Amino acid sequence: MKLAVVGLGLIGGSMALDLKKCGYVSEVFGVDQSIENQQSALELKLVDKIVTLEGACKQSDIIIIATPVSSVITLLPRILDLINEHQTVLDVGSTKNLIIECVRNHKYRANFVATHPMAGTEFSGPSAAQEGLFCGKATVICDSLENHPDHLKKVNDMYLALKMRVIEMKSIDHDLHVAYVSHLSHISSFVLANTVLDKEKDASAIFNLASAGFESTVRLAKSSPEMWAPIFDQNQKNIVEALGDYIDRLKLFHESLKAHDYDQTKKYMYQSNEIKRILSQIQKTKEKE
Amino acid sequence: MKLAVVGLGLIGGSMALDLKKCGYVSEVFGVDQSIENQQSALELKLVDKIVTLEGACKQSDIIIIATPVSSVITLLPRILDLINEHQTVLDVGSTKNLIIECVRNHKYRANFVATHPMAGTEFSGPSAAQEGLFCGKATVICDSLENHPDHLKKVNDMYLALKMRVIEMKSIDHDLHVAYVSHLSHISSFVLANTVLDKEKDASAIFNLASAGFESTVRLAKSSPEMWAPIFDQNQKNIVEALGDYIDRLKLFHESLKAHDYDQTKKYMYQSNEIKRILSQIQKTKEKE
Numbered sequence: 001m002k003l004a005v006v007g008l009g010l011i012g013g014s015m016a017l018d019l020k021k022c023g024y025v026s027e028v029f030g031v032d033q034s035i036e037n038q039q040s041a042l043e044l045k046l047v048d049k050i051v052t053l054e055g056a057c058k059q060s061d062i063i064i065i066a067t068p069v070s071s072v073i074t075l076l077p078r079i080l081d082l083i084n085e086h087q088t089v090l091d092v093g094s095t096k097n098l099i100i101e102c103v104r105n106h107k108y109r110a111n112f113v114a115t116h117p118m119a120g121t122e123f124s125g126p127s128a129a130q131e132g133l134f135c136g137k138a139t140v141i142c143d144s145l146e147n148h149p150d151h152l153k154k155v156n157d158m159y160l161a162l163k164m165r166v167i168e169m170k171s172i173d174h175d176l177h178v179a180y181v182s183h184l185s186h187i188s189s190f191v192l193a194n195t196v197l198d199k200e201k202d203a204s205a206i207f208n209l210a211s212a213g214f215e216s217t218v219r220l221a222k223s224s225p226e227m228w229a230p231i232f233d234q235n236q237k238n239i240v241e242a243l244g245d246y247i248d249r250l251k252l253f254h255e256s257l258k259a260h261d262y263d264q265t266k267k268y269m270y271q272s273n274e275i276k277r278i279l280s281q282i283q284k285t286k287e288k289e
Numbered sequence: 290m291k292l293a294v295v296g297l298g299l300i301g302g303s304m305a306l307d308l309k310k311c312g313y314v315s316e317v318f319g320v321d322q323s324i325e326n327q328q329s330a331l332e333l334k335l336v337d338k339i340v341t342l343e344g345a346c347k348q349s350d351i352i353i354i355a356t357p358v359s360s361v362i363t364l365l366p367r368i369l370d371l372i373n374e375h376q377t378v379l380d381v382g383s384t385k386n387l388i389i390e391c392v393r394n395h396k397y398r399a400n401f402v403a404t405h406p407m408a409g410t411e412f413s414g415p416s417a418a419q420e421g422l423f424c425g426k427a428t429v430i431c432d433s434l435e436n437h438p439d440h441l442k443k444v445n446d447m448y449l450a451l452k453m454r455v456i457e458m459k460s461i462d463h464d465l466h467v468a469y470v471s472h473l474s475h476i477s478s479f480v481l482a483n484t485v486l487d488k489e490k491d492a493s494a495i496f497n498l499a500s501a502g503f504e505s506t507v508r509l510a511k512s513s514p515e516m517w518a519p520i521f522d523q524n525q526k527n528i529v530e531a532l533g534d535y536i537d538r539l540k541l542f543h544e545s546l547k548a549h550d551y552d553q554t555k556k557y558m559y560q561s562n563e564i565k566r567i568l569s570q571i572q573k574t575k576e577k578e
Contacts, residue, residue, distance in 0.1 A: 118500045138497050167497050177494040180485050185506040188481050191542055193561040195535045196469050205466040206567050207574075208427050208456050211407045215568060216505045217474040222565045225558035233551055243543050246484045247536060253480055254532050262522055269514035272482040276511045278495050279504060285496075 004029040004056035004063045006075060008041040009227075010120060011092050012066030013129025015162070016046045021131065024161040031056045040126040057082035062090070062154060069093040070230035073102045080108040088151040090115050090158075094178060095234040096142040096171035110148040113155040114171060116140045116178070117164060122222040134162040136285075142171035179238035180245075186220045186228060187243055193221035293318040293345035293352045295364060297330040298516075299409060300381050301355030302418025304451070305335045310420065313450040320345045329415040346371035351379070351443060358382040359519035362391045369397040377440040379404050379447075383467060384523040385431040385460035399437040402444040403460060405429045405467070406453060411511040423451040425574075431460035468527035469534075475509045475517060476532055482510035 003025040005012040016028045030047030032038050038050045056063060057079055065072050065079065072091045079089055080103055090113040093099055100114050117139040121128060139159045144152050159166050169177075196218070200206045206214075232239055256264040292314040294301040305317045319336030321327050327339045345352060346368055354361050354368065361380045368378055369392055379402040382388055389403050406428040410417060428448045433441050448455050458466075485507070489495045495503075521528055545553040 118498055120500060120502065122502070137500070140498070165497075177489070177498050180488045181495055181498040181503055182500060184484065185481065185503045187539070187542060188477050189506055190558050190561040191538050192474065192477050192535065193564040194557060195473065195531070195538050197560070197563055197567075198538075199469045199531070199534065200466070203567050206470055207571060208454075209407055209429070209466050209470040210568075210571055211409060211426070211471060213409065213411070213509050214470055214474045215571070216508050217478055218564050218568070219505050220502050221561040222568070223558075225555045225562065228558060229551055229555040232546055232554055233549065236546055236549065240543065240546050242484070242488070243539065243546065245488065246481065247539050247543060249480050249484050249487075250476070250532065250536050250539070253476060254529065254536060257521055257525055257529050257532065260522065260525065262518055265521055266514045266518040268483060269479050269512075269517060271486070272479040272510040273514065274486055275482040275507050278486075278492050278499075279507070279511070282496060282499055282504070 001025045001061045002027045002029070002059055004031060004051070004060035005047065006031040006053065006056065006063065006065045006079070007067035007071070008032040008037045008046060008126045009066060010124050010128040010133075011117070012064060013041060013044070013046040013126045014119075014131070014133040015064060015066065015092070015117075016041075017129055017131050018134065018162055019158065022161050024158060025062070029056050029060060037126050044126055044129065046126055046129055053078070054082060057087070060087065062088045062158065065089065065091040065093075068227045068230045069095050069099065069234050072099050073234075076103055076112065077106060080106045080112060083108060083111065085111070087111060088113065088154045090155050092117055094182065094231045096140075096174045098234045100143055100146075100171050109146060111151050113144070113147055113151055114142040115155060115159070116142070116174065117159070117162075118182075122219055124224040124227060134159075134164050137164055138167055139164040140167050140169050140174055142169055142174050144168055175235050176238045179235055179242040183231060183235060183239050184242045184246060186223060187232075187239070188246065189218055189220035190223075193218045290314045290350045291316045291318070291348055293320060293340070293349035294336065295320040295342065295345065295352065295354045295368070296356035296360070297321040297326045297335060297415045298355060299413050299417040299422075300406070301353060302330060302333070302335040302415045303408075303420070303422040304353060304355065304381070304406075305330075306418055306420050307423065307451055308447065311450050313447060314351070318345050318349060326415050333415055333418065335415055335418055342367070343371060346376070349376065351377045351447065354378065354380040354382075357516045357519050358384050358388065358523050361388050362523075365392055365401065366395060369395045369401060372397060372400065374400070376400060377402065377443045379444050381406055383471065383520045385429075385463045387523045389432055389435075389460050398435060400440050402433070402436055402440055403431040404444065404448070405431070405463065406448070406451075407471075411508055413513040413516060423448075423453050426453055427456055428453040429456050429458050429463055431458055431463050433457055464524050465527045468524055468531040472520060472524060472528050473531045473535055475512060476521075476528070477535065478507055478509035479512075482507045
């Protein structure tokens, strides 16, 4: 089977690496508009060959779109225009509903599988690609009732080859859940970094006083704005809700601190501690796999 | 030299372990009001012997107070009442000004060194103690002009034995800086966990969709409310300011999302990316050590 990866960054590059290594595909074509990314992907042996989008659509059994979500909605209809009925297309973007909507009435809608592997790091570009990034993690497939069973099976098998747990979900539910469980984390981290950077202008206090806890909460603030701005934009309605909720709760915590309401402050923190149970469940599942 | 550690948790236990191992002290006495912690500290060989507070003050050259900061302000005056002029006392709490104020006029004020080692994890209790926790990290000593040089030297040498970088700072500056660089991270994480837990009541979406990014931003939400509520209370003024700043900036981000102001949203994120430079500097310093 031949694979094309459109967008040779962290996710696309890592998928290319592992799918070739495990033997699920025999040849990998890479498509990227940046000459630098093309060269880097070849040097890092993420792909066998750089081709044009048209070339990729001619020669591949599976085409993975791994660009920022703003490009997915322009590339996906073009790609579906170029393929035949046997070719399978999937995207790996962090938003799902709008992406599906943009090809809702395309004659090859059934060939397009909308997916979201829950893996990544705060780094980007071909050099961020790594083997085993997906192993043991979950991937979401959305609105699969609209897919032809053959195409769905091909994508499902591909994720199993990457050793991922496949979860099915409606795109509309996916977008709401990820607003809370993923997108909000990024905003809390981006804005935390901004708040601290602006207060600590000479940075020596950050340098001296930052502990592992600080590093952990601002880690996502290193993420690429070019990748995240389109996600926030496409999932705007849900993220506006999630961020509004977060701000409301921070205000309650603020009020409780201002009032020296020690018992209430503790009560909020004991509620937060419940996250321990869920994180340790996740940990246990990972260890089993 | 003989050491007493009052409060056998993560920090006290880890200091006891390393100070004995590196030979800076020959014997370690442990004081803790919890029988469970006493037994656990003996079993884990964090201390050689459990003694009373009075016993500790009779026999030790250095006494480390490693309890929640609410207990530091009640224990510290009692301990200074029990020592002689040759004995050195230090605390390791996350707030400094109020703690110093509570013994401002004590005749042994010069024996008390106010410190804050910038190390820890989200876990607590004697079983959370670990070797090497402090190695390569920074520790702050506050208002050292009020210390007798002999006592200051003893504490300074102790931190060098733990392989820490010693930074001097006014307690008032320390408390403002840590409000932004440490305490705010904890609040952002506690409240993020609350927001997500409340939305995702059945937790299966968290379980399925949580990525490493989510885990990293909510990690501190596992921290002990019994330790953090007193810190927030003692550093209330600064934390109210820091949290107010954070909320104001989140509101700006929220407005920019609501207005679909794509360029402004990206601009905020590019500003946050500046944190990369500082975190990589910290990383480089660690690697050198």
